[in-house]
Amino acid sequence: MVVITGASAGIGRATAALFGARGAKVGIIARGKLGLDGVTREVQQAGGEAFAVEADTSDFDQVNAGATRLEEALGPIDVWINVAFASIFAPFSQIDPDEFRRVTEVSYLGFVYGTRVALDRMKPRGHGTIVQVGSALSYRGIPLQSAYCGAKHAINGFTESVRTELLHEKSDVHITIVQMPAVNTPQFSWVLSRLPNHPQPVPPIYQPEVAARGVLYAADHPTRKQYWVGGSTAATIIAQKFAAPLLDRYLARTGYKSQQTDKPVDPGRPSNLWQPVDGPSGQDFGAHGVFDNQAHSNSAQMWASQHIRTAGAIALTLGSVTARARRNRRGRTKERRATIRGAR
Numbered sequence: 001m002v003v004i005t006g007a008s009a010g011i012g013r014a015t016a017a018l019f020g021a022r023g024a025k026v027g028i029i030a031r032g033k034l035g036l037d038g039v040t041r042e043v044q045q046a047g048g049e050a051f052a053v054e055a056d057t058s059d060f061d062q063v064n065a066g067a068t069r070l071e072e073a074l075g076p077i078d079v080w081i082n083v084a085f086a087s088i089f090a091p092f093s094q095i096d097p098d099e100f101r102r103v104t105e106v107s108y109l110g111f112v113y114g115t116r117v118a119l120d121r122m123k124p125r126g127h128g129t130i131v132q133v134g135s136a137l138s139y140r141g142i143p144l145q146s147a148y149c150g151a152k153h154a155i156n157g158f159t160e161s162v163r164t165e166l167l168h169e170k171s172d173v174h175i176t177i178v179q180m181p182a183v184n185t186p187q188f189s190w191v192l193s194r195l196p197n198h199p200q201p202v203p204p205i206y207q208p209e210v211a212a213r214g215v216l217y218a219a220d221h222p223t224r225k226q227y228w229v230g231g232s233t234a235a236t237i238i239a240q241k242f243a244a245p246l247l248d249r250y251l252a253r254t255g256y257k258s259q260q261t262d263k264p265v266d267p268g269r270p271s272n273l274w275q276p277v278d279g280p281s282g283q284d285f286g287a288h289g290v291f292d293n294q295a296h297s298n299s300a301q302m303w304a305s306q307h308i309r310t311a312g313a314i315a316l317t318l319g320s321v322t323a324r325a326r327r328n329r330r331g332r333t334k335e336r337r338a339t340i341r342g343a344r
Helices: 010-021 033-046 060-074 097-125 146-168 208-220 231-258 300-306 308-343
Strands: 002-005 025-030 049-054 079-082 128-133 173-179 197-199 226-228 260-264
Touching (some): 002 010, 002 060, 010 025, 010 033, 025 033, 025 060, 033 049, 049 060, 060 097, 079 097, 079 208, 097 128, 097 146, 097 173, 128 208, 173 208, 208 226, 208 300, 226 231, 226 300
Parallel strands (some): 002 079, 079 128, 128 173, 173 226
Antiparallel strands (some): 197 260
């Protein structure tokens, strides 16, 4: 059985649907009832079996009780995927302490609690996989998202610590992280924002199904420490390693504008920081946000990272073909020059 937190929308929802297409049993933990009902239907329509539990991941007791209910309904947990998060778009000085704490409790402690609940069940059985849905922002903080970036950085350190403990114990329980790019999810329509214009993901933007395929691959291959999804994720993490001061100045100059559209914020827009938001007029948000026309449905980088041997073989073949073509061109050039000299 696969458990996914935050599966009522976005990456979690797209991941649940893909597991459903495999015929998997999918346990869902989230807050919004309409979203839970919607993802349950999608998993079942895809061919899987689903059971949903309303719970706030910032509350350990709720998560633990939810896991017990899911195992009673669907059987032992084999894979646990932490996705649920909350965020705020605002300068740090405009975020109230209670709001910052709330984001930290959901986006960091929610992962801690989910991991503990999963380990308490997996370790006695001697097997299991935990997948943390991370972000390129877990390596590179950006303006206007201090609470979210702080939580994602914390998840990296926490997961590394737990991973080394499992290795020390020679456990067959595995834990890995999938670092995500900007994804077209509904969060930009409901995140608490104090920006003048509508929030947006920083391009390039990917569809949630791209992220979900990365999560599935990590769940199938959990012995690797982490995976990167999207060329922008790889570029961000590498640039942070080698040119962090340049990124500081670049983001200070561009980071405010790139995270907003040119449309003013609707004064009545909802916020899901404290309460779930299922959609206007009782509608379910689904997996996708409002940026479908800008989002990529595939990632060449992710394919290459998952097919290292194939990608290497292609690169070697292309290199060989290119080298052969260059040798042939040089040979033809020498022949022409010899012909010209003979004509003289």
